[in-house]
Amino acid sequence: MRAISLEGKTLAVAAALAAGGAVLGVCIARQVDDGVLALLFSCALILPVTLLVIRRTMAPVSRYLQALIDGVSSLRDGDFSINLAVRRRDELGDLAAAYNSVGDILRSERQNLYQRELLLDTVIQSSPQSLVLVDDSGHVLYANTAARRRFADGRRMEGVLFETVLDACPPSLREAARAELDGLYTVEIEGSEPEILHVTRNQFRLNTREHRLYQFKSLTRELTRQELATWKKVIRVISHELNNSLAPISSLAHSGRLAVQAQRTDLLDGIFETIEERSARLRHFLENYARFAKLPQPRLERIDWSSFLPRLQRAVRFGLEGELPTEPANFDAAQIEQVLINLLKNAHESGSPADAVRLAVQQLDDGQFLIRVMDRGPGMSETVLASALLPFYSTKPEGTGLGLTLCREITEAHGGRVALANRAEGGLEVRLWLPMAHSGAV
Missing domain, CATH: 1.10.287 (Helix Hairpins)
Structure with missing residues (x-):
């Protein structure tokens, strides 16, 4: 309970000093006939006393204010451990009590936040998905246990350029992480069975800076x-x-x-x-x-894109996107034509507008050719994406489930691979990577 306010204490001290000064002045005036001289004597005596009293009175106030300044500075620096002793029963005591109450609340909130962060980190670290958070400069801000095992043999990745980490990974894993579209990718690591990964990328802004979250989910068992x-x-x-x-x-x-x-x-x-x-x-x-x-082995021959694609356009309608590579390719024209006809027919049957069915061919820096078949249909659900390349899986009532599987088999027989992904603006994109030279068969 407040005994007396700080203002009251100040007024009481001032009144006492004024009364003392008046009494001293009267006493001196009785001893000295000169009033001016008596006033000077009284002032000379009362001023030092006044200064001493004010200093002793304000010293605890100054210490309290300095303690409050130090406490607020600690709050600013994130240190909520300081409490002030409440020994005064005035406004300064109330202020110290309020400061202590704020500190208690902040300590409690920090503890709760810490517990929630600990729980979230435990969940993320226990997740079988590989999670990598990268800032706008490409440095890894966070990587969970699964990501460290997948990309860095269990070592910490924080602070390292993600591109540097990827350079040390197998080529198929590196291509899956660097690909622009979300989807399924087959990762082949020497000495182990091929693994099918579903790769997603989410971009968001945090503290005015762009961040990207990579998620790698293994679907091999499923x-x-x-x-x-x-x-x-x-x-x-x-x-x-x-x-x-x-x-x-x-x-x-x-x-x-x-x-x-x-x-x-x-x-x-x-x-x-x-x-x-x-x-x-x-x-x-x-x-x-x-x-x-009994898919036959591909009979490889040099194929000029400028003559191959117009011939394909006579079989099925599509629009070309971008410039065609000037470098000729090396594949079985009949088999790759069958693959592209199947994919383009699927694009038309997806409900996409006919003029939105597009095909693009690009020569990559590593010498591979990337063929993209794109449409503006409804795309595929996650369940269909995960199963679309499996034999005999079909969503069509009369489908045999061999179309996309045959496309994958032919492409892999050429040493390439296939990936499916939904387009950001709607529709599906099928990507075929074909090497410049044949590198194996199934």
């Missing part, structure tokens, strides 16, 4: 499970198709035997015609799968 489920599905499909064709053929063969025994040769033409039709349908069904399973 895709392996999906692939196993797909193979089970195709076995069911083939079994169903075989049963649908073999059962009628068996029945018709029995009917033919009965017709021969009954000497009803007039029924044999219809029976044989139906058996032939069923056999042809079964043969066509099996040929489609055999063509996928």
Whole structure:
């Protein structure tokens, strides 16, 4: 409880000094007949006393104010540990109590914030996704445990240029991290199985500076499970198709035997015609799968882009984007043409406007050719993106699920690779990387 205000204390001291001065002046005036001289004597005596009293009175106030200044400076520097002793029962005591209350609140908020940051960091560090935060100068600000294991063999990456870190990574991982579009990428590391990564990049502004967050999620296990489920599905499909064709053929063969025994040769033409039709349908069904399973090795030849693409435009409509490379390519023209026709037809069937279906060819610095097929359809969901390249996976009611898989197989047989990604402004983009020289086959 406040006893007396600081203003009251000051007025009391001033009143006491004034009264003392007046009494001293009267006493001196009685001893000295000269009033002016008495006034001078009284002033000479009272001024030192006044200064001494004011100094002793203001000394605690000065110490309190200095303590408050030091405390506020500590708050400014982020040190919330200082408390002030509340020994006064005036405005300065109230101010010290208010300062202590603010310090308690800030300490509590900092502790809560620290606990939340610790929890968030624990969650991020435990995440199987590789997370890398990069500032506008390209330096790594943060990398979780999974990212350090993937890119730096467990070493810290903070403060290092991300490009420098990528230079020491396998080429396929480096290309996936440097690619401009989000999507699925196959990463091949020597001595281990190929890994399928879903790579995303998010750009945002923090403290007026641009930052980029990279996320690398491994989908190998999920895709392996999906692939196993797909193979089970195709076995069911083939079994169903075989049963649908073999059962009628068996029945018709029995009917033919009965017709021969009954000497009803007039029924044999219809029976044989139906058996032939069923056999042809079964043969066509099996040929489609055999063509996928027995993809021939590519027959490489030098291909000039300026003659290859106009020929392709006569088969399917698309617009060219950008300049064509002057350097000729080296691939199987028939197989790559089949790949591009499949992709361009998919682009038209996606619901994209016909004039928005585009194709671009670019020669990269490392000598590869990058072919991009783009549309303005609805794109693909994350689930479809993760499964689109798997055999027999299709979202079309009458689809076989072999189109995109065949495209991938042909491209990889040329030593290249395929990636799918949604476009930022809407639509899908399929990217094909083809090396200048053939580097292997499947």
